[in-house]
Amino acid sequence: MTKVITTGLMAYGMSGKIFHGPFLTAHPGFKLHAVTERNQKNAEKDFTGIISYNSIEDLLADQSIELIIINTPNYTHYNYAKQALNAGKHILVEKPFTATSAEAIEIFELAENLGKQVFVYQNRRWDSDFTTVKSIVKSNKLGKLSEVHFRFDRYKASIGVKSFKEEPIAASGLQYDLGPHLVDQAISLFGQPQSFHKILGRNRENTQVDDFFSIHLNYPDSLNVFVHSNMLITDIQPSFVLHGKNGSFIKERADVQEEQLLKGIKPNEPGFGIEAKGKEGKLTLINENSDRTKRLIPSKPATYLALFEAVYQSLVNQAPFPVSQDEILKQLEILEAE
Structure with missing residues (x-):
């Protein structure tokens, strides 16, 4: 495994500390490079040498980062996904991917136009x-x-x-x-x-x-x-x-x-x-x-490491990601229904 994907976390609360950081460091194909921490700077305690940016804009401006994990509050996913894609990053977005299927379609189309990949973090498939x-x-x-x-x-x-x-x-x-x-x-x-x-x-x-x-x-x-x-x-x-x-x-x-x-x-x-x-x-x-x-x-x-391996194989070897766009769109159609 020669290719290493430099990765940034948009936030370092529970999800960054528990559901992402440990797996990014355990998988030899990823480098956990940077994180956004507006207030308390805790990531360095867990991951020596990690860069802690004060803003998401600074994180996205880091040209070495290839993959951004969007682990921010639900209502922010849509806008942050667009920002990250327009900054030239691939994205892994926590659930719910977006609030609506229309927002999801827009992000999928933007990624295709920019030549970037979009992944949705449905970790419970690997429970x-x-x-x-x-x-x-x-x-x-x-x-x-x-x-x-x-x-x-x-x-x-x-x-x-x-x-x-x-x-x-x-x-x-x-x-x-x-x-x-x-x-x-x-x-x-x-x-x-x-x-x-x-x-x-x-x-x-x-x-x-x-x-x-x-x-x-x-x-x-x-x-x-x-x-x-x-x-x-x-x-x-x-x-x-x-x-x-x-x-x-x-x-x-x-x-x-x-x-x-x-x-x-x-x-x-x-x-x-x-x-x-x-x-x-x-x-x-x-x-x-x-x-x-x-x-x-x-x-x-079981291990969520399998999810990160799937992301890696998709980015490096163009393997299909197990969570398809059609599946996400149907999920959101169900959730958004009155």
Whole structure:
């Protein structure tokens, strides 16, 4: 691996420190060169020699940077994406990519005109629990699927301090926070739905944005996929429930990468991305005699390093990036729908 991609981070909050920095330094194909820090200068403590710029304009003016990671508040993604592309950078943008499909189309077209690449950071495709679900579906052990549920629940009754998530502005609310994860997982596994129906709710006291959503995705051959999220769940239910003609599979959300990264465990350390014992998925199959068998299915180790490898291969070897533009546009059409 001879080509090294010089990379800059637009911000150094939790996402820069946890979801990007460790993987950029673990992957030999990237150099974490610079970051924007307007106030506190913390990046140097974690990444020796990194340049800390006072403004995004200074970051984009750095001619050595080839790839910019846009990990800023949701409503800023559209404008910052355009600025970075016009500065001659490739971009990796956190979810939600933009607030609307029209904004996304504009960015994709701008990138094509400028000869630059656009990537969307849908890291939950590389969660251990979801990759296990994916392997079960691809194995066809369950037979024809009829009903699938993906959930991402929390209990947070109080209004959060991040105003861009809690105020009625572009790309705010729970559906734009966790919806991109769940809808992307469904689309990546089952393709684009024929139709959908969405319900939003506001249940926390004084909330200005949705804190509940349920989206029914309708697929051919009577496959019904439901994605849900609720901020007032005290007893967290299994996050993945799949029912088919030959059986069912149930799996709780068990990926440990975020938890490990918060503890300072690095992606290249032993034990990274390995689920705890007791978190196995439950596979129940039924045969032609109505006999049921039950098995526990452990997950394989997972790492978001695979996402960065996909970005690298796309930039260096023109390999297709797993998250396609069409998938992102369909996701945004669902999220922006009234």
